[in-house]
Amino acid sequence: MNKMNDELNGILDKYKGVKGNTILILQEIQNKFQYLPEDALKSFSEYVNTPLSEIYGVATFYSQFKFNKPGEYQIKVCHGTACHINNAVRISEIIEDQLNIKAGETTEDGKFSLDEVACLGCCSLAPVIMINDKVYGNLDDKKLRKVLKEY
Numbered sequence: 001m002n003k004m005n006d007e008l009n010g011i012l013d014k015y016k017g018v019k020g021n022t023i024l025i026l027q028e029i030q031n032k033f034q035y036l037p038e039d040a041l042k043s044f045s046e047y048v049n050t051p052l053s054e055i056y057g058v059a060t061f062y063s064q065f066k067f068n069k070p071g072e073y074q075i076k077v078c079h080g081t082a083c084h085i086n087n088a089v090r091i092s093e094i095i096e097d098q099l100n101i102k103a104g105e106t107t108e109d110g111k112f113s114l115d116e117v118a119c120l121g122c123c124s125l126a127p128v129i130m131i132n133d134k135v136y137g138n139l140d141d142k143k144l145r146k147v148l149k150e151y
Contacts, residue, residue, distance in 0.1 A: 007032055008040050012047045022048075022058050026065060035066040071106045071113035073151050075131050080119035082126035087140075091127050092116060094144055112151070 011028045015021040029040050036059055045052040059065045075095060079088045092114075096102055099112050106113040122128045125137025129144070136147050 005043065008043055012044065022050075022055065023062070026055075026059055030065060034070050035068060037069070038067075066104075068104065068106050068113065069110070071111050073112050073131050075112060075114050075129055076117045076120065077103075077114070078118075078120040078122070078126070078128045078130075079116050080123065080126075082123035083120075083128055086126040088127045090141070091129060091139055091144060094141060095129075095148070098145070098148055 008029065011025060011032065014028075015025055025044060026036060029044070030036055033040065041055050041059070042052060045055050059067075077083075077088060077092045077095065079092075083091075092103065095114055099107055099114065101107055101112070101114050103114050103116045120128050120130055120135065122135055122137055125135070127139050128135060128137045129139065129147070130136070131147070131151065136143075139147070
């Protein structure tokens, strides 16, 4: 067995016989792998004897679940009210153009992934992005391009 199967089996065994555990298991899978790998969902489906379509139905209903492996550098663009009125849409467009990906995607080389989030809690720094755990605020086109070049 490979490492993913061992880790997945540990998660599944933890909830064996517990009813209504689908969301909890999906959350644990995502916590472990940072997204929901297709192989893990297939194994989960087989383990609980539930059609894969039902597992996907639950997972796609909730926006918290991700189906693409995140990049080495995970970029989150804040689209909360303060950031929105301070040009968050433009910030997203620049990142999409520079990296040739859309929100929810990862670059082909696996280096960057991009997500738009409701709020990063840094309203006084609007507009704001976060790359992994580092916050960059008061962005304009020039500052943003400089930040991206650092990575």
